[in-house]
Amino acid sequence: MKTIKFLMATALFLLSFNLVNAQSVTEVFAVSGNCGMCKSRIEAAAKEAGATAAAWDTDSKKLKVSFDANATSLSKIQEKVASVGHDNAGFKASDEVYNKLHGCCKYDRTSAEQTMTATSCCKDGKCKDGSCKNTSKDCCQNGTCDKKGKKGKACCENCKKS
Numbered sequence: 001m002k003t004i005k006f007l008m009a010t011a012l013f014l015l016s017f018n019l020v021n022a023q024s025v026t027e028v029f030a031v032s033g034n035c036g037m038c039k040s041r042i043e044a045a046a047k048e049a050g051a052t053a054a055a056w057d058t059d060s061k062k063l064k065v066s067f068d069a070n071a072t073s074l075s076k077i078q079e080k081v082a083s084v085g086h087d088n089a090g091f092k093a094s095d096e097v098y099n100k101l102h103g104c105c106k107y108d109r110t111s112a113e114q115t116m117t118a119t120s121c122c123k124d125g126k127c128k129d130g131s132c133k134n135t136s137k138d139c140c141q142n143g144t145c146d147k148k149g150k151k152g153k154a155c156c157e158n159c160k161k162s
């Protein structure tokens with residue numbers, strides 16, 4: 001019972017915090033990885049880069065981050081995640097860092113590159129010509145990726161070449 005009360009209080013607090021802080025942003029983007037160790041590493045890196053919440057899904061390989069847009073940015077978080085060895089929709093890890101990853105964490109970089117290609121339709125807030133046609137992702141309509149003020153590659157996730 002105590003736990004439930006605590007959770008409800010926490011939820012209410014977070015809700016009110018979000019209402020007050022209009023700059024709170026949540027983004028989901030692809031991050032390569034394999035196991036629980038990767039999960040800890042990815043989430044820790046995102047938080048170190050200023051994410052207030054970070055959850056990486058081992059199955060979908062997607063990282064959901066929340067952050068205050070006044071304090072950090074999507075690309076800062078993506079850059080940090082890459083710096084600890086995990087290729088993602090925004091940045092690629094250096095070979096040096098990747099090679100130092102634990103054996104079980106050495107994800108398949110071939111498929112990682114395919115993931116990055118699928119999301120790279122969005123460059124600097126604009127859709128690259130022709131790559132985002134006929135998709136249901138309306139962030140890519142009219143050639144821009146600016147739906148609800150969210151700029152960045154993550155808005156074009158799942159946007160496949162037509």
Ligand SMILES: [Cu+2]
Nearest residue numbers: 035037038105
């Ligand atoms: Cu791992």
